[in-house]
Every structure is written in structure tokens, then in C-alpha cells.
Amino acid sequence: MKFTIKAALLCSAFAVAGPAMAAGTHPVTGEALADSQTYTYRMLDDVKSFDPQINTDVEGSHILRDLFEGLVNSDPQGNSVPGAAESWEVSEDGLTYTFKLRDAKWSNGDPVTAGDFVYAWRRLADPATASEYAWYMELMGVENATKIVAGEAEVDTLGVTAVDDKTLEVKIDAPRPYFPGMLTHASTFPVNQKVLEAHGNDWTKPGNLVGNGAYVLTDYVPGVKVVRERNPMYWDNDNTILETVTALVINDENIALTRYDAGEVDKTEVPAGQYPALKEKLPDETYSTPRSCSYIYMFNLGENGPEALKDVRVRKAMSYALNRDVIVNNILKGGQYPSYNWTHQKTAGFEMPDIEYATWTQEEREAKAKELLAEAGYGEGGKPLELTLNYNTSEAHKKIAIAASQMWKQTLGANVTLANFEWKVHLDKLRNGDFGMARYAWCGDYNEPSTYTDLFTTTSGHNNGKFSNEKYDELAKAAKTSDNPAEEYKQMEQILADEMPIVPVYQYTNVVMVKPDLKGYPFEDLMNNIYSRRMYKVAE
Structure with a gap:
């Protein structure tokens, strides 16, 4: 049995994106776009890390999906779709996956290669990294992951191989029909080895961090805000609409709602107990899914x-x-x-x-x-x-x-x-x-x-x-x-x-409040995987 997904088929609807956006309309829906494509949202707590193999929190994962791109993404309904891999095949016995990488670049212009994924996955499993998500390699069933995480085998025995720069082979220990969906997790995202080795622990700072996602990290004030801006090197940058995405750390949900009412944030969580009243008052902005x-x-x-x-x-x-x-x-x-x-x-x-x-x-x-x-x-x-x-x-x-x-x-x-x-x-x-x-x-x-x-x-x-x-x-x-x-x-x-x-x-x-001019929020995705590049603002 072979299973193949071709990115070209899934992305064909966006083929005319460049000219459409130049005319100020959405490439698919035809909606008139707002002149300012900035998105600001409330974040409860600061991010643990911008390192894909170190981060453990949900808020951090939302940001990492902007800064990096894994082999597989999820669509607004939560289905697996191509990401850094434009297609993949699975062997007859369900134990070997072969991913074909698209032509893509890191934000510094380096080509994204299969070796970048090998490096990141080995790094995740390596006890020296001390990642709390090392066990995720075991969950995925990647060959030898359990022994490596336990310190009983060398990291280069992990069942992931760069056949060539654009071909990644992954061997797992048992068939997992849901395996591609596991690759939307941030711990599996690639990292640029050259950048890590050049900057050490400072590699995740704005100006140092190099990613392969639709956005780059441009400003970070711990406990205050995280700002990312469009990455012109991203392979699908022509179809990215939001220019700037800002997360504001606001611990108090009532203060966050006040700032939402004032137009300072485009999305926030509904404070405990206030959903019924807000749904009645602002039915087109209040959601529970x-x-x-x-x-x-x-x-x-x-x-x-x-x-x-x-x-x-x-x-x-x-x-x-x-x-x-x-x-x-x-x-x-x-x-x-x-x-x-x-x-x-x-x-x-x-x-x-x-x-x-x-x-x-x-x-x-x-x-x-x-x-x-x-x-x-x-x-x-x-x-x-x-x-x-x-x-x-x-x-x-x-x-x-x-x-x-x-x-x-x-x-x-x-x-x-x-x-x-x-x-x-x-x-x-x-x-x-x-x-x-x-x-x-x-x-x-x-x-x-x-x-x-x-x-x-x-x-x-x-x-x-x-x-x-x-x-x-x-x-x-x-x-x-x-x-x-x-x-x-x-x-x-x-x-x-x-x-x-x-x-x-x-x-x-x-349970969230979302401004009516912000479109593309993935309400139908049970996993709540948010990709800022899919969202946009319409003209009022």
C-alpha cells in the first residue's frame, strides 16, 4: 500500500494569490482586505522557550508554528496536509515513511534539507538535550528512540535518515495510521545546526533565531510581548497576508477583555462565567467550540x-x-x-x-x-x-x-x-x-x-x-x-x-472573543493548531 499527498493539488486554489492580493482582495474568497494586516492577541503566560525541542507549553507551540514548519501541517479542520514536505509515501507494512521535501529556505537563505530534520530529531531524543519531549520520539515509535532516550544507544542509530537533501526516510516500530498527524507537533520541527552552533544558548534571541516558518522573531520582551513579522524567505510568502503578529502577555483575563473592548487585541479568552452574557451581547464575536x-x-x-x-x-x-x-x-x-x-x-x-x-x-x-x-x-x-x-x-x-x-x-x-x-x-x-x-x-x-x-x-x-x-x-x-x-x-x-x-x-x-474583521481562525480544529499565515483582516 502506498499513500501519497501532493501539495500542488491542495494548494492549487492559491495559485493566483500574488495578483489578487496586489488588488487588495483575498485570493480565494474575494473579500476586500484591510490596509493594515496586523494581528494582536492575548497570551496568558510567557513562553518557556522558542526552541522547538525545548518548549513544552501550548502558547509557545502557537508561536513556533509561525517561526518554524514541520513536515506536516494541519488544515483548518484538523486534517493533515503538506508542510515542509510536499508529499509522502508509506510502505506496504506501514513501517517506513518517505518524505519528499519541497524547495524551501531558512530565513537566512540557507536551503532547508532532510539533514535539518535528522539533526533536530536526534537532538530531541538525545539525553544531553534534556528535553521534556524526548519521549515524543518514543510515542511516534521511531526506531531505536526508546534505547536512545534511555542512554542505551547512540543518537545516530535513530530511525531517521537523509537519503538525499530532499528525501527523508523514517522507520517506526509498528504501523500508526495517525503518524503523519503527530508531525504537526513543534518538537519535530527542524532547526538550523549552523545557527545553534554559532550562537549557543543565545540562538533563540531576536536577530539570532533562524526559522523556516512564515514569520521571523523580531521582538521579545520577557513577560510582556512576542512579535513576529513576515519571513520573505518562506516558500509560500506570496500567500501570507498578515504582516505582523504580536502576542501580549496579560495574566488577568478581565484586563484582557477590557483591552479587547478597547480594540488593543483582536483575540482573547472569555473570562470565566462571562460567556452567556457576552454571547448575547456580541454573538458574532463570541465562540465556544x-x-x-x-x-x-x-x-x-x-x-x-x-x-x-x-x-x-x-x-x-x-x-x-x-x-x-x-x-x-x-x-x-x-x-x-x-x-x-x-x-x-x-x-x-x-x-x-x-x-x-x-x-x-x-x-x-x-x-x-x-x-x-x-x-x-x-x-x-x-x-x-x-x-x-x-x-x-x-x-x-x-x-x-x-x-x-x-x-x-x-x-x-x-x-x-x-x-x-x-x-x-x-x-x-x-x-x-x-x-x-x-x-x-x-x-x-x-x-x-x-x-x-x-x-x-x-x-x-x-x-x-x-x-x-x-x-x-x-x-x-x-x-x-x-x-x-x-x-x-x-x-x-x-x-x-x-x-x-x-x-x-x-x-x-x-471559549474566545475574536474581532469580526479577523478571518481564518481555526474554530473547527479540535487540536486548535493555529497558523497565523492562514488568517487575515478584511476591510470594514
């Missing part, structure tokens, strides 16, 4: 974690006592889904297991929570249950944390101290196991259940709570070669419900 992210409270089960949380009865009591309906209906009010499992329910190929406590009434959950806590020797008549909940700065996170702590106090008599940290400090504490409970959210890296379930394998780089279950690991491995992996995923979700290493809280919707 499914988004592949799950919001949880993670328990620290590692050696630094609280003794009480080593008892599964305590963990279950904390989960059962949380009233998710109050959180989504009374606090958030943006169409979010109350959650009793980990994987987002809209994920392709996911079948929800029969999780027993999800079928109970809240009264039944609370009664069981009290019973379990008493059995564990805590609460009324037992030891006091005292825990700390870390969360990163956000008004919504604060409101949810306050409500949760009150629920735990009222139902269980638990004293939960809230600890707020700015984003980077919060991440450091998670990585270092310096927490008891912590607010955490995971947004899918690709549209398939393993993007969620694999996170709680023992060796996962993001398993900060140190949950470990041998059966769970076996199921994760089996799912890679299963004819019907939905069954393994259901069993893995059931183990999470039985062992409760997390408190599922809710599953996301993308």
Missing part, C-alpha cells in the same frame, strides 16, 4: 508527595467530593464538559469506558467520599487531612481552586491551602516534584487517544505525579500494535479511575 484539552488536579505520588495521598482511598475521596457541575455550570459557563476521566471525549477513536462513579449522583459521590476517608483514618474522628494545592496565575484557576477547597472542606473537613505561582515557577515545581496537589492541563499533541493515555506511563516525561502501574504500561505498549486499540484505551482509563492518580475536573472548550 470543543478543544482537545483536559483540566485536572494531579496528585504527587512520588517520594516527596504527602503521605496521605499514598492511600488510594484518600485520592478517591478527594475526587468524589469535587462537584464538577458547579465548576462548569456556575463558574466557567462556557460549555465545558464535567470530567470523570482523562482523555477528552471528542478525541478521534476514543470510546468512553463505563466509569462507575461518573454514573452516581453528587450526593452518592460525597457519601462514598466520607466513607473512604474515614476508612483511611482521616477526617472526623481521625487524623486531620491537610494538603496544599498549587496553581498557576489565572483568575479562572483561582476561582476553581477556591471552590474546590471549599468543597473538600465542607464534605471531608480537609484543609487545603492554595498556593499561586507564575507559570514558569509552577512548571519548575511540577518537574521537581515540589507539590502535594497541582493544577495541570494537557492539550492533545495529535488527535488520537494515546496522546492522553501515554502521559501516565511510568517513563513519560510529563508524568510529574510519578504514577506507575505495570498493567497500565503493558496496555500502552499493546495499544501500539492492536487492531482495536480502543479496548486498551478503555482499560487504561479504568485503571486511572481505580487508582485515581488525578482528579479529573473538566474537558475544555475553546
Whole structure:
């Protein structure tokens, strides 16, 4: 079996883009374009890194999709389409992918080659890089990735080869029909080895950073703003419409909304609880669509974690006592889904297991929570249950944390101290196991259940709570070669419900305000992969 996608077929609609835009109209829709093509949006937290192999946060990934381009992109509906690769083929056994790279250049004029991808992928897997996403090479099943990440094999044995400058061959350990979709993840983007070696740790600074994306980094003020401008070297620059894209770091969602109302930003998140009123007032600017992210409270089960949380009865009591309906209906009010499992329910190929406590009434959950806590020797008549909940700065996170702590106090008599940290400090504490409970959210890296379930394998780089279950690991491995992996995923979700290493809280919707003159925002993409080059502003 061979599977080939040709970029020329998919991009034919844009063939007349140059002349059309010169006339001030969109090349496909014919809409009159605004004279000023600048896009400014609100960003909750600063970016961890502009290095594709180092960044771990969602906001950073949005920026990296502008500065770099991977082999595969996603279209506005979330389907895989050509990126730096103009086509690809997969072998009959599904184990070898051959990518043909298009003629493209780095922003400094260097040609983009297959060797650039080999260098980046080896760098990602290399223990010396200390990337938290090294495990992604394992998720993709790239040959020898597991041994390399463990330090048991040399990086040059990774199953990725530059056949020639325009041909990249990738060998994986088992057929994965969703493999191309995994390549939209920023950790797989190429980097320019010459630039890294010339600038060292400073290579990601404005003026030094060289990318192969539609934009270049022109200004960065930590904690304030990130500015990128059109890259004239980008292979499809003629079809890029937005000239300048600016992300403003605004921690307070209400201040962000005020700045949106004042016309200072074109897109912002709807503050918790305000969606119904804003939708009624500004129906053409207010949106709520499914988004592949799950919001949880993670328990620290590692050696630094609280003794009480080593008892599964305590963990279950904390989960059962949380009233998710109050959180989504009374606090958030943006169409979010109350959650009793980990994987987002809209994920392709996911079948929800029969999780027993999800079928109970809240009264039944609370009664069981009290019973379990008493059995564990805590609460009324037992030891006091005292825990700390870390969360990163956000008004919504604060409101949810306050409500949760009150629920735990009222139902269980638990004293939960809230600890707020700015984003980077919060991440450091998670990585270092310096927490008891912590607010955490995971947004899918690709549209398939393993993007969620694999996170709680023992060796996962993001398993900060140190949950470990041998059966769970076996199921994760089996799912890679299963004819019907939905069954393994259901069993893995059931183990999470039985062992409760997390408190599922809710599953996301993308609740945003977008100015009516901004077009091309990918509302239909569950993964919320944003490419600024696809957006544009129309004349008022």
C-alpha cells in the first residue's frame, strides 16, 4: 500500500494569490482586505522557550508554528496536509515513511534539507538535550528512540535518515495510521545546526533565531510581548497576508477583555462565567467550540508527595467530593464538559469506558467520599487531612481552586491551602516534584487517544505525579500494535479511575472573543493548531 499527498493539488486554489492580493482582495474568497494586516492577541503566560525541542507549553507551540514548519501541517479542520514536505509515501507494512521535501529556505537563505530534520530529531531524543519531549520520539515509535532516550544507544542509530537533501526516510516500530498527524507537533520541527552552533544558548534571541516558518522573531520582551513579522524567505510568502503578529502577555483575563473592548487585541479568552452574557451581547464575536484539552488536579505520588495521598482511598475521596457541575455550570459557563476521566471525549477513536462513579449522583459521590476517608483514618474522628494545592496565575484557576477547597472542606473537613505561582515557577515545581496537589492541563499533541493515555506511563516525561502501574504500561505498549486499540484505551482509563492518580475536573472548550474583521481562525480544529499565515483582516 502506498499513500501519497501532493501539495500542488491542495494548494492549487492559491495559485493566483500574488495578483489578487496586489488588488487588495483575498485570493480565494474575494473579500476586500484591510490596509493594515496586523494581528494582536492575548497570551496568558510567557513562553518557556522558542526552541522547538525545548518548549513544552501550548502558547509557545502557537508561536513556533509561525517561526518554524514541520513536515506536516494541519488544515483548518484538523486534517493533515503538506508542510515542509510536499508529499509522502508509506510502505506496504506501514513501517517506513518517505518524505519528499519541497524547495524551501531558512530565513537566512540557507536551503532547508532532510539533514535539518535528522539533526533536530536526534537532538530531541538525545539525553544531553534534556528535553521534556524526548519521549515524543518514543510515542511516534521511531526506531531505536526508546534505547536512545534511555542512554542505551547512540543518537545516530535513530530511525531517521537523509537519503538525499530532499528525501527523508523514517522507520517506526509498528504501523500508526495517525503518524503523519503527530508531525504537526513543534518538537519535530527542524532547526538550523549552523545557527545553534554559532550562537549557543543565545540562538533563540531576536536577530539570532533562524526559522523556516512564515514569520521571523523580531521582538521579545520577557513577560510582556512576542512579535513576529513576515519571513520573505518562506516558500509560500506570496500567500501570507498578515504582516505582523504580536502576542501580549496579560495574566488577568478581565484586563484582557477590557483591552479587547478597547480594540488593543483582536483575540482573547472569555473570562470565566462571562460567556452567556457576552454571547448575547456580541454573538458574532463570541465562540465556544470543543478543544482537545483536559483540566485536572494531579496528585504527587512520588517520594516527596504527602503521605496521605499514598492511600488510594484518600485520592478517591478527594475526587468524589469535587462537584464538577458547579465548576462548569456556575463558574466557567462556557460549555465545558464535567470530567470523570482523562482523555477528552471528542478525541478521534476514543470510546468512553463505563466509569462507575461518573454514573452516581453528587450526593452518592460525597457519601462514598466520607466513607473512604474515614476508612483511611482521616477526617472526623481521625487524623486531620491537610494538603496544599498549587496553581498557576489565572483568575479562572483561582476561582476553581477556591471552590474546590471549599468543597473538600465542607464534605471531608480537609484543609487545603492554595498556593499561586507564575507559570514558569509552577512548571519548575511540577518537574521537581515540589507539590502535594497541582493544577495541570494537557492539550492533545495529535488527535488520537494515546496522546492522553501515554502521559501516565511510568517513563513519560510529563508524568510529574510519578504514577506507575505495570498493567497500565503493558496496555500502552499493546495499544501500539492492536487492531482495536480502543479496548486498551478503555482499560487504561479504568485503571486511572481505580487508582485515581488525578482528579479529573473538566474537558475544555475553546471559549474566545475574536474581532469580526479577523478571518481564518481555526474554530473547527479540535487540536486548535493555529497558523497565523492562514488568517487575515478584511476591510470594514
